Amino acid sequence: MTNPKVISRTSSDKELNSDYKYGFVTDIETDLAPKGVNEDIVRLISAKKNEPEFLLEWRLKAYRHWLKQAGKDPDWAKIKFPAIDYQDIHYYASPVQAPQLESLDEVDPELIEAFNKLGIPIEEQKKMSGVAVDAIFDSSSVATTYQESLEKAGVIFCSMSEAVQRYPDLVRKYLGSVVPYSDNYYATLNSAVFSDGSFVYVPPGVRCPMELMTYFRINAEESGQFERTLIIADKGSSVSYLEGCTAPMRKSHQLHAAVVELVALDDAEIKYSTLQNWYPGDKNGEGGVYNFVTKRGKALGNNSKISWTQVETGSAITWKYPSVILQGDNSVGEFYSVALVNNHQQADTGTKMIHIGRNTKSTIVAKGISAGKGSNTYRGLVQIMPSAQNATNFTQCDSLLIGDKCGAHTVPYIDVRNQTARMEHEASTSKVSDDQLFYSMQRGISEEESHYMIVNGFCRGIFQELPFEFAMEAQQLLRVNLEGAVG
Amino acid sequence: MLDIRDLQVEVSGERILKGVNLTVNAGEIHAVMGPNGSGKSTLTHVIAGKPGYDVVQGEVVFEGIDLLELSPDQRAREGIFLAFQYPVELPGVRNRQLLKSALDAVRLHRGQEELSAREFDKLFKTKVKEIGMDAELMKRSVNEGFSGGEKKRSEILQLSMLDPKLALLDETDSGLDIDALKSISESINRRVSSDRSTLLVTHYQRILNYVQPDCVHVLVDGIIVESGGRELASELEASGYKSFKDKDIQE
Numbered sequence: 070m071t072n073p074k075v076i077s078r079t080s081s082d083k084e085l086n087s088d089y090k091y092g093f094v095t096d097i098e099t100d101l102a103p104k105g106v107n108e109d110i111v112r113l114i115s116a117k118k119n120e121p122e123f124l125l126e127w128r129l130k131a132y133r134h135w136l137k138q139a140g141k142d143p144d145w146a147k148i149k150f151p152a153i154d155y156q157d158i159h160y161y162a163s164p165v166q167a168p169q170l171e172s173l174d175e176v177d178p179e180l181i182e183a184f185n186k187l188g189i190p191i192e193e194q195k196k197m198s199g200v201a202v203d204a205i206f207d208s209s210s211v212a213t214t215y216q217e218s219l220e221k222a223g224v225i226f227c228s229m230s231e232a233v234q235r236y237p238d239l240v241r242k243y244l245g246s247v248v249p250y251s252d253n254y255y256a257t258l259n260s261a262v263f264s265d266g267s268f269v270y271v272p273p274g275v276r277c278p279m280e281l282m283t284y285f286r287i288n289a290e291e292s293g294q295f296e297r298t299l300i301i302a303d304k305g306s307s308v309s310y311l312e313g314c315t316a317p318m319r320k321s322h323q324l325h326a327a328v329v330e331l332v333a334l335d336d337a338e339i340k341y342s343t344l345q346n347w348y349p350g351d352k353n354g355e356g357g358v359y360n361f362v363t364k365r366g367k368a369l370g371n372n373s374k375i376s377w378t379q380v381e382t383g384s385a386i387t388w389k390y391p392s393v394i395l396q397g398d399n400s401v402g403e404f405y406s407v408a409l410v411n412n413h414q415q416a417d418t419g420t421k422m423i424h425i426g427r428n429t430k431s432t433i434v435a436k437g438i439s440a441g442k443g444s445n446t447y448r449g450l451v452q453i454m455p456s457a458q459n460a461t462n463f464t465q466c467d468s469l470l471i472g473d474k475c476g477a478h479t480v481p482y483i484d485v486r487n488q489t490a491r492m493e494h495e496a497s498t499s500k501v502s503d504d505q506l507f508y509s510m511q512r513g514i515s516e517e518e519s520h521y522m523i524v525n526g527f528c529r530g531i532f533q534e535l536p537f538e539f540a541m542e543a544q545q546l547l548r549v550n551l552e553g554a555v556g
Numbered sequence: 557m558l559d560i561r562d563l564q565v566e567v568s569g570e571r572i573l574k575g576v577n578l579t580v581n582a583g584e585i586h587a588v589m590g591p592n593g594s595g596k597s598t599l600t601h602v603i604a605g606k607p608g609y610d611v612v613q614g615e616v617v618f619e620g621i622d623l624l625e626l627s628p629d630q631r632a633r634e635g636i637f638l639a640f641q642y643p644v645e646l647p648g649v650r651n652r653q654l655l656k657s658a659l660d661a662v663r664l665h666r667g668q669e670e671l672s673a674r675e676f677d678k679l680f681k682t683k684v685k686e687i688g689m690d691a692e693l694m695k696r697s698v699n700e701g702f703s704g705g706e707k708k709r710s711e712i713l714q715l716s717m718l719d720p721k722l723a724l725l726d727e728t729d730s731g732l733d734i735d736a737l738k739s740i741s742e743s744i745n746r747r748v749s750s751d752r753s754t755l756l757v758t759h760y761q762r763i764l765n766y767v768q769p770d771c772v773h774v775l776v777d778g779i780i781v782e783s784g785g786r787e788l789a790s791e792l793e794a795s796g797y798k799s800f801k802d803k804d805i806q807e
Contacts, residue, residue: 502644503607503608504644505644505646507606507607507628508640508643508644508646509646509654510627510628510629510632511604511605511606511628511629511631511632511637511638511640512632512637512654512655512657512658512661512714512718513629513632513633513658513661513662513665513718514629514632514654514657514658514661515629515661516627516629518657518661519629522646522649522653522654522657523646523649525648525649526646526647526648526649526650526697527647527648528648529648530648
């Protein structure tokens with residue numbers, strides 16, 4: 070049906086002599102706010118984007134709330150990192166270009182080239198068939214393809230900045246309705262300083278005619294990326310959304326604190342897939358992206374469905390728990406995850422399924438792969454509220470260890486307040502056994518290929534949830550990120 | 557084809573093989589028989605390169621190549637195939653995927669081109685039918701949920717697909733019903749040609765009713781105590797290994 074050619078794996082650039090294929094830096098004139106965060110910066114960001122008053126007020130409320138908790142980064146996750154100096158970060162970095170582009174011809178060629186290198190062509194003639202892409206570079210959306218064809222179907226797909234201008238009522242109604250500004254430390258900071266992100270609205274009864282994709286790229290040094298994505302599927306509609314991300318190789322850490330909110334009304338369905346390949350840092354753990362992200366969906370309407378699929382292979386640290394609030398009766402929440410850590414990477418990831426409506430159903434399948442000196446934690450909450458009559462949950466958490474210096478941890482929380490609930494939980498931890506390796510190698514397959522094949526088999530159930538081309542890409546990411554894990 | 561000279565092997569400091577000499581010529585079928593714990597499986601594992609065995613003395617030469625210098629996958633690509641006594645499961649790895657990767661690797665090494673997906677599927681289908689495998693079973697992960705007999709058949713299917721120069725069959729006949737035994741024997745016999753050899757390890761004489769070995773060796777306590785023709789197997793069947801053990805002690 071669709072035939073997207075997604076995140077490229079090869080680069081012709083000679084200087085990219087490294088395992089991480091997306092580590093290049095684009096030399097482009099950047100509009101950079103001074104380092105640090107304060108009310109002036111919040112006002113500056115809001116002014117740059119010509120935002121309505123309500124949004125500025127919301128940002129300021131968030132900022133003041135954040136100040137009250139200053140220095141109180143969440144410390145309950147199984148991750149270690151030095152304290153972040155929040156005043157040493159640029160909160161706004163944007164390519165300089167004409168304020169209102171009439172067409173893609175006006176986009177800086179350097180930018181187009183940067184996305185070409187990533188295998189995400191945004192030019193009219195070259196764009197991916199069947200996938201609409203919103204390309205976000207540092208703090209700004211630089212291009213959204215296929216906007217016209219989407220508009221014909223009534224689907225709104227644009228940058229958040231544009232949505233604020235063109236659809237302020239929708240933004241006002243739903244922004245913060247799933248992740249309130251006071252939700253958690255990073256989400257609060259994001260609410261104060263978010264720069265851009267994607268906005269999707271699918272009107273009642275419309276099946277979005279193509280896959281939507283946002284591609285995030287951090288370029289500027291010592292800048293944070295704080296994007297905010299909002300997807301609304303109105304009654305009886307459906308949409309499949311893909312997200313990919315990369316960053317240059319930098320010696321310093323980069324902070325990525327995004328918020329994603331999904332809202333599904335009656336009989337609506339949202340499928341959200343992520344391939345996260347931020348720069349993971351080098352073999353000694355130097356550099357890499359801190360990926361501290363809040364993602365949550367509200368299955369607000371009856372018979373609505375929200376499904377998260379994530380393949381997390383990048384980032385020095387991943388801290389994210391894509392969750393579903395199952396509010397509508399008969400609503401469905403799903404979470405499918407592959408998280409791979411290698412070298413010094415750390416991941417603390419999982420989900421929350423909050424059952425409120427009757428006959429709600431959630432499924433969690435999490436696969437953690439640990440290699441090198443990586444630390445991988447699954448952390449999940451399944452909560453059945455008193456109102457959730459006949460709720461069901463199935464949870465499966467599997468961990469795979471490669472080598473003997475890595476770690477895998479599973480922390481499931483189960484909170485049942487209605488006796489009609491049915492809960493199932495399965496968990497396993499295994500190693501790629503010497504016998505499995507020998508078996509595969511005895512058939513003539515190299516050690517590295519054998520490892521890859523066994524790990525890929527371990528993840529198969531998750532990859533099946535991805536759109537086909539994305540699944541191929543996920544396998545490729547797995548292969549690249551497993552390199553060096555063997556021997 | 558295969559020359560083993562004075563092979564002495566230890567596992568965790570314990571001597572398992574105590575000086576094995578064995579020559580298998582191209583086109584021959586050899587059977588190695590012996591009681592439990594005599595070192596039969598160890599012999600096949602060491603030829604195939606399974607980790608965990610210390611070769612303290614001796615050499616294993618395959619078509620002029622010193623096998624002990626090669627990794628297991630290199631040995632496999634040179635043309636050595638081990639049908640496992642206890643094949644492991646590879647969850648999530650499809651049979652077709654394993655075999656395609658294996659055949660690609662082997663063919664590339666032989667200087668042949670990889671088979672196209674279509675050519676591969678054709679060959680795969682033919683072989684599945686020939687071995688009498690349940691085609692539905694092949695859609696599952698490697699060995700996952702297979703019965704003992706199905707695992708053995710699957711090993712023979714892989715053997716037949718990869719068409720190695722030397723097949724090592726580690727008790728492939730054990731745990732098979734009579735129909736499966738016959739069918740697997742047919743596959744082994746189908747292999748016979750001037751440049752294909754088979755080394756078959758077994759407890760029982762039963763399979764030798766269907767597969768005619770050129771040579772039978774009796775392995776007792778890490779030593780080949782007697783070698784001979786087919787009739788040696790019948791003798792064993794009648795008198796058991798005990799007489800050989802006694803012989804061994806007297807020598």
